[in-house]
Amino acid sequence: MSGINYSEKIPNNVNLGEDRTLQRALEQWQPNFVSWWDDIGPEGSTDSDVYLRTAVSVDPQGWAQFGHVKMRDYRWGIFLNPAKEERTIDFGDHKGEKAWTDVPGEYRANLRRIIVTQGDTEPASVEQQRHLGLTAPSMYDLRNLYQINVEEGRHLWAMVYLLHKHFGRDGREEADALLERRSGDEDNPRILGAFNETTPDWLSFFMFTYFTDRDGKFQLAALTESAFDPLARTTKFMLTEEAHHMFVGESGVSRTIQRTAQVMNELKTDDVNKLRAAGVIDLPTLQRYLNFHFSVTIDLFGADESSNAATFYSTGLKGRYEEGKRDDDHVLKDKTYPVLIAKDGGLETKEVPMLNALNEVLRDDYIKDSVAGVERWNKVLTKAGIPFQLRVPHKAFNRNIGALKGANVTPAGEVVSDAEWKGRAGEWLPSNEDRAFVASLMGRVVEPGKFANWIAPPAMGVNRMPIEFDYVRFN
Amino acid sequence: MSDLAETTVINQHLIDPEICIRCNTCEATCPIGAITHNDLNYVVDASKCNSCMDCISPCPTGSIDNWRQVLREQAYSVDDQLTWDELPEQGELAAPDVAAPSPNTSGGGSVGATIAPKSAAQPQTLLFGPSAATPYARATVVGNHRVTDVGHDYDTHHIVLDFGETHFPVLEGQSLGILAPGVDAAGRPHHARQYSIASPRHGERPGYNNLSITVKRVLEDHAGNPVRGVASNYLCDAAVGDTVQVVGPFGSSFLMPNHANSHLVMICTGTGSAPMRGMTEWRRRLLHAGTYEGGELHLFFGARSKAELPYFGPLKKLPSEFITTHLALSREPDQPKQYVQDVMRAQAPELARLMADPHAYFYVCGLKAMEEGVLTAMADICAAHQLDWAQVAGDMKRDARLHLETY
Numbered sequence: 117m118s119g120i121n122y123s124e125k126i127p128n129n130v131n132l133g134e135d136r137t138l139q140r141a142l143e144q145w146q147p148n149f150v151s152w153w154d155d156i157g158p159e160g161s162t163d164s165d166v167y168l169r170t171a172v173s174v175d176p177q178g179w180a181q182f183g184h185v186k187m188r189d190y191r192w193g194i195f196l197n198p199a200k201e202e203r204t205i206d207f208g209d210h211k212g213e214k215a216w217t218d219v220p221g222e223y224r225a226n227l228r229r230i231i232v233t234q235g236d237t238e239p240a241s242v243e244q245q246r247h248l249g250l251t252a253p254s255m256y257d258l259r260n261l262y263q264i265n266v267e268e269g270r271h272l273w274a275m276v277y278l279l280h281k282h283f284g285r286d287g288r289e290e291a292d293a294l295l296e297r298r299s300g301d302e303d304n305p306r307i308l309g310a311f312n313e314t315t316p317d318w319l320s321f322f323m324f325t326y327f328t329d330r331d332g333k334f335q336l337a338a339l340t341e342s343a344f345d346p347l348a349r350t351t352k353f354m355l356t357e358e359a360h361h362m363f364v365g366e367s368g369v370s371r372t373i374q375r376t377a378q379v380m381n382e383l384k385t386d387d388v389n390k391l392r393a394a395g396v397i398d399l400p401t402l403q404r405y406l407n408f409h410f411s412v413t414i415d416l417f418g419a420d421e422s423s424n425a426a427t428f429y430s431t432g433l434k435g436r437y438e439e440g441k442r443d444d445d446h447v448l449k450d451k452t453y454p455v456l457i458a459k460d461g462g463l464e465t466k467e468v469p470m471l472n473a474l475n476e477v478l479r480d481d482y483i484k485d486s487v488a489g490v491e492r493w494n495k496v497l498t499k500a501g502i503p504f505q506l507r508v509p510h511k512a513f514n515r516n517i518g519a520l521k522g523a524n525v526t527p528a529g530e531v532v533s534d535a536e537w538k539g540r541a542g543e544w545l546p547s548n549e550d551r552a553f554v555a556s557l558m559g560r561v562v563e564p565g566k567f568a569n570w571i572a573p574p575a576m577g578v579n580r581m582p583i584e585f586d587y588v589r590f591n
Numbered sequence: 592m593s594d595l596a597e598t599t600v601i602n603q604h605l606i607d608p609e610i611c612i613r614c615n616t617c618e619a620t621c622p623i624g625a626i627t628h629n630d631l632n633y634v635v636d637a638s639k640c641n642s643c644m645d646c647i648s649p650c651p652t653g654s655i656d657n658w659r660q661v662l663r664e665q666a667y668s669v670d671d672q673l674t675w676d677e678l679p680e681q682g683e684l685a686a687p688d689v690a691a692p693s694p695n696t697s698g699g700g701s702v703g704a705t706i707a708p709k710s711a712a713q714p715q716t717l718l719f720g721p722s723a724a725t726p727y728a729r730a731t732v733v734g735n736h737r738v739t740d741v742g743h744d745y746d747t748h749h750i751v752l753d754f755g756e757t758h759f760p761v762l763e764g765q766s767l768g769i770l771a772p773g774v775d776a777a778g779r780p781h782h783a784r785q786y787s788i789a790s791p792r793h794g795e796r797p798g799y800n801n802l803s804i805t806v807k808r809v810l811e812d813h814a815g816n817p818v819r820g821v822a823s824n825y826l827c828d829a830a831v832g833d834t835v836q837v838v839g840p841f842g843s844s845f846l847m848p849n850h851a852n853s854h855l856v857m858i859c860t861g862t863g864s865a866p867m868r869g870m871t872e873w874r875r876r877l878l879h880a881g882t883y884e885g886g887e888l889h890l891f892f893g894a895r896s897k898a899e900l901p902y903f904g905p906l907k908k909l910p911s912e913f914i915t916t917h918l919a920l921s922r923e924p925d926q927p928k929q930y931v932q933d934v935m936r937a938q939a940p941e942l943a944r945l946m947a948d949p950h951a952y953f954y955v956c957g958l959k960a961m962e963e964g965v966l967t968a969m970a971d972i973c974a975a976h977q978l979d980w981a982q983v984a985g986d987m988k989r990d991a992r993l994h995l996e997t998y
Contacts, residue, residue, distance in 0.1 A: 127778045176620055176645035178779040333614075359614035360651035366612045367652070488613065488630060495609075495676070575610050576653045580724060 127172045127193035130277065141280040145291055149272075152239065152295045153188060158265050159246050161187055165589040166262045167578065169360075171195060171270075174353055182579045184589060190266045192273045196349035205343040206439050207446035208432040215345040219282050223431055227344055228283050230433060232290050233307055234335060234351075235275030236297065238268045240311035241324075243299035248321055251558035253568035257318070259578065259587035260364045264325065267357045274350045282346065309516075310412050317554045318571075319372065319397060323409035326365030327486060331416045333358050334437055334482045341435025366489050367574060372397055373493055374572040377500035386504070392553055395569045399497075399504050401554065404546045406506060407527055410486065411514035417479040419518040420455040426471035436474065437481045453477060456512055458523035461531055463512055475518075483511060514545065562588065600706075602658045603666050604635045604642065608675050610654035617646040617655050627669060634672035647722055656722050702966060703995035704988050707843060708952055710850035711991075712792070715760050720768070720783075720838040727770055727836040728757045732829045733801060739898060746808050747862065748827045749789070752835065753801040759837070761788050761802055763869035764846045764954070764994075767839035771822040783838050784822030787956065787996070789865035791873035805865040845954065845994045847873070851884035854951040856942070858931055858965055860893040863957030864900075866996070867892075870954070871914060878913060888914035889938075889945070893931035893961065895922040931961060932968035942969070943976035946983050949990060956996040 126132060132139060154162075165184040172178045174195045203215040219227055242265050252258035272294065279287035297304050300312045310328055315321050336358060339351040376396045380386055388398040418425065428434040429448070439446065451470035456463055470477070487508050494505045509527035512520045524537040527544050546554075561568045565584025577583045606617070606626075611633055618626040618633060625639035626646065646655055659681050661667065667679070707714070719728045734751030761767070768783030775781055786804040789795075795803040808823040829835065847855060847870045855874075857867040867890060877883040894900045897920060906916060917938060919929040935942060945951040946969065955965050973980040987993035 129777075172774070172779045173777050176648060178777065180648035181780065356616050356619070356649055359612070359616045359649075362614060363612050363651040367610075485613075492612075578653075580653065580656070580722070 126273075127170075127191050128195065129174060130194055130196060130281075132194065135281075138277075138281055141288055141291075142277075145276060145280070145288075145295075148292065148295050149192075149269075149276075150188065153242075153269065156239075156243050156246060156298070157269075158187065158242070158249050158262060161249055161262065163591040164262075165591065167259055167581070167585070167587045168263055168266060169579070171353075171357070174198065179356070180579070187262060187266055190269070192266075192270050194273055194277045195353045196346060197352040199345065199349060203345060203348075205432050206341060207435050207448075208343070208430045209447070210343055210432045211446055213343075215343050215348070217345050219344060223344075223433060224283070226428060226431065227347070227433055228279070228286060228290065230339070230428065231275050231278050231283075231347065232294070234339065235272060235279070235290075235294050236307045237311050237332065238272040238275065239294060240297075240299045240306040240308075241315075241328075242268050243306075244311065244313070244315040244324075245321060248315065248318060251318065251560050253318055253558075253561055253571045254566060254573070255562045255564050255587050256567075256574060256577065256583060256585075257368070257571075258562060260360075261321070262588070264361050264364060267360065270357070271354050274354060278346060278350060308416055310416055313412065316551065317558050318368070319402075319405055319554050320409070322365045322368030322372065323405050324365065325361045326369055326489065327409040327413040328416070329358060329361040329365060330486060331413050331482060333362065334417075334478055334485075337437045338434050338478060341439040343432030366492070368571070369402070370493055370496055371572040371574060372570065373399075373402065373496045373506075374500070375570055376402070377497055377502045378572065380502055381500060386502075395557060397554060397557070397570055399502075399506070401546065401550050403506055404544060404550060405554075406490070407509045407513065408545050410508055414479055414483065414511065415515060415517045417482065418475040420476045420479075421468055421472045421519070422475050423472060425474040426469075429471060429474050436477055455519065457519045458512065458525070458531060463523075463525065463529065463531060479511075483508070509544070562590075600660050601637065601663045601666060602642070603637050603661050604640045605657045605659055605667065605672065605678060606633050606635060607654040607657050607678050608632045609677050610652050612652055612654075614651060616649045616651065620646045620649050629673045632673050632675060634669055636669050637666040644722065702984055702988060702993065703955075704991040704993055705844055706991045707846040708848035708853075708991045710848045710853065711846035712762055712849060714762050714765060714840070714843045714846060716765075716840055716843050718759065718840065723838075727838050728754060728759050729834050730754050730757070730759070730837050732831055732833045732835060734795075734803070735827070735829055735831060738805070739900065746810060746827060748806045748808075749803055750806055750826055750829065751790075751795050751801055751803045752837065753799070754837075755800065757800075759800075759802075759840065760792075761790075761840045762792050762846050763788070763873050764866045764996075765840045765842040767802075767804070767837050767841065769822050769826060770836040770838065771825040772836075773821075775821070781821050784820075785839075785841065787862070787865035787869075788840075789868045791869050791876065793873075793876070797876065805862045805868075807862045844991065845956075845996050847954075848950075848952050850950075852886050852950060854887040854889070854945060854948065856889045856891075856945055856951060856953045858891040858935070858953065858955045858957075858961075860931060860957030860961050863961075863996070864892060866954065866956055871909070875909065875913065886950075887945075889941070890914055890916045891919065891931045891935055891938075892916065893919040893921065893929075893934075893957070896920055897923060930964060931957075932964040935965065935968045936972065939972045939975060943972050943978060946973065946987070947978060949986075949992070951992065953987065953993045954996075955994065957998075959997045962995055962997045 166187055167182060167184050169180045169182055170191055171193055172181050174197055205211055205213050205215055248261055249258055276291040279291045297306050299306045300314060305312045315324055333355060336351040336355050340348050342348045376399060379391060379394050379396045383390060383394060388400060391398045448470045452467040453470040453473035453476060454465040455468050455473050455476050457466050490506055490508050497504055510525055510529035512523050512525035513527050515521055524532050524534055526532055557570045559568060564586050567573050573583055577585055578587060613633055618628060622645055623639055625636045627634060657678055717723050719725050730752035732750060733753040736749045738749045739747040766785050766787045768785050770783050771781045786806060788802050789805045790803040795801045806823050806826045808820055808827045855870055859867050871888060917934040919931045919934045920926060921928045921930055955962060970980040973983055
């Protein structure tokens with residue numbers, strides 16, 4: 117493989133061609149990546165030409181180049197946002213010092229851990245979504261799935277670049293391990309729990325991209341503040357791509373709601389059985405999916421009190437969301453933050469040192485952002501005249517990490533007994549029957565311009581192309 | 592100036608709140624901070640947005656690419672937009688005969704007009720391009736002629752493009768963009784290279800769906816080093832039958848008046864003569880058809896030498912009662928250097944009369960360096976003829992009588 121000219125094959129703005137050590141490392145990793153893609157990437161996609169957006173540079177013109185390409189031949193580029201001269205660290209104990217272009221020895225292990233944890237989610241989601249192409253509700257949606265898949269692949273490249281470039285042999289070993297772990301594998305699972313869940317159907321996929329990729333957005337945004345400048349610049353660029361993933365989720369759920377509301381109005385009913393018989397997903401089922409994905413995702417932010425979070429912040433490795441827009445001292449030694457705990461059959465807040473509560477701070481920012489999108493879904497219902505509103509469940513509902521783990525809190529925020537919670541869980545979380553029903557709707561529709569019965573067409577096509585454009589060419 | 596403000600139509604950039612997912616990409620991308628948000632909406636400040644289009648392609652939803660023609664004074668405010676649930680419909684304009692400056696079209700600085708003459712035909716713009724329904728039109732090269740003797744450091748071609756079945760309507764003074772194939776050193780596609788259209792509205796050949804452009808390739812830079820402009824070389828080397836990708840049309844203000852007895856004063860250098868050729872030829876055809884309603888044509892044409900003047904031959908065949916031509920040659924052997932502003936000064940009384948005439952329209956096209964010289968000459972001519980240049984310039988801009996297109 118040494119004949120490949122990586123500086124040409126991989127669009128990059130990191131002078132790949134001039135760094136022989138890095139080039140050799142990537143030459144060894146690249147065939148393993150392709151082999152991973154072939155093994156576990158999108159099923160049945162090998163011969164398809166997909167209308168993909170490829171980034172060939174970080175400026176607005178190079179950002180979105182559209183054309184039909186085979187995913188295996190996608191140009192997995194390595195891009196860092198342009199460096200800011202004399203960038204200084206904005207928070208923590210090193211506040212005001214010059215940002216680091218190399219990894220300080222004392223923070224090496226923690227930085228590697230952050231990068232590996234982030235990097236591990238990228239191939240994991242490709243693995244989770246690999247069967248979805250077989251049940252796509254339209255060619256347009258299939259293309260969006262594939263776009264997400266290749267960009268997750270590119271994000272893996274971005275993290276692997278950092279590992280190879282800045283972490284020597286350890287980094288190379290970690291990069292190899294990223295291709296060895298498998299989502300849901302009992303012996304060698306992905307690092308984070310939510311990335312070992314399956315994505316069994318398109319409603320789960322849309323909920324996942326809305327809620328769980330939004331976790332990605334907040335984690336990446338916190339890393340764009342990092343004192344380690346290459347990480348900050350890499351994640352800044354990744355965020356731009358992450359926006360597409362959330363768009364797929366938000367618009368996917370929105371179109372599902374729109375179609376359900378349309379059928380509810382046509383049939384003049386909110387009867388779940390009648391709606392299911394008409395082949396659309398009833399709103400209570402949508403609510404249960406929402407409850408599940410929201411609660412599983414907010415666990416990803418970690419324990420509400422965490423000394424690791426404090427260390428990452430104080431040492432400058434990971435900031436808060438929009439650190440620059442906050443008007444406190446950005447050191448946080450004397451500040452406190454309220455966290456929720458279950459106590460004596462109820463919930464109460466406890467003031468804890470803010471540094472230890474930074475996971476909770478990020479989680480609360482995330483929740484605010486998530487709620488706003490759910491309100492936009494509700495507008496679809498309001499517009500259709502349907503008197504039903506979706507609700508984000510209480511923060512303490514169905515939690516499996518931190519002080520709220522196993523607290524038996526209902527979506528409305530009421531603490532109930534263990535027996536009651538278990539007895540009523542089917543009201544709040546998707547039952548096997550719900551999942552089986554949703555799965556029963558998942559027939560493949562890939563004729564250009566046609567859509568499965570359970571979902572409305574989008575408002576507009578990709579890159580201003582018509583909705584009936586041949587976004588995927590099956591060869 | 593208030594008259595101008597009231598009648599200026601802008602293409603206001605708006606974001607569709609029903610499709611936007613509030614991902615913040617546009618706000619992070621905007622180089623001049625024209626985009627802002629509240630908990631409800633992301634919005635564009637019309638007083639800041641310069642239509643650079645940087646935010647368009649990174650938007651994951653397409654919600655960013657919405658435009659409404661509004662009178663500048665009635666542009667939707669940021670506060671209004673922040674409360675919207677949906678976009679407003681395109682309203683009726685109070686001044687429908689006023690052309691809207693389109694994105695990517697420069698107004699020619701503070702002196703040049705940003706609107707078209709009142710009697711100009713209504714232009715169509717941006718029918719093909721990244722933000723149009725179709726990203727480019729295909730045209731076939733049906734003619735490629737060298738129009739100057741080839742020099743050691745330049746080579747000018749007259750290129751005729753046929754659009755076949757594609758509707759690509761143009762007016763004299765508009766331009767188009769050519770997308771050269773391939774990618775640049777950074778691996779990204781080349782930017783569209785813009786060329787003025789050199790033919791009149793009904794085609795290079797009347798009744799044919801074709802048009803012409805003037806393309807000059809520079810072979811050496813000032814230091815004598817070889818240079819190769821990507822698009823210009825691509826076009827100059829194009830063979831008859833080759834297909835090229837075209838975007839546009841662009842331009843909605845550098846347009847000619849059409850009313851009876853309106854005069855054209857055309858000041859240009861080099862390939863800046865292309866729009867002048869289009870305007871002259873349109874009027875020549877009217878004259879030939881017996882439908883010309885009068886009006887004077889004055890051409891001030893600068894080049895380094897006669898050999899470098901495109902269309903010099905055909906120009907000499909036009910009757911002097913139809914057009915007066917003043918050539919300025921800056922590097923002709925055995926002759927003193929002359930620039931367009933020098934020959935303009937030599938015609939000072941005539942130009943003073945025309946500057947004061949509400950039916951005379953001035954067009955300046957060519958290298959950026961000429962703009963200052965031309966404007967200085969106009970100011971000097973005013974001073975020598977008891978005219979207040981500030982007043983004249985303000986009137987000319989307001990009435991769309993001074994158009995600058997320099998590069």
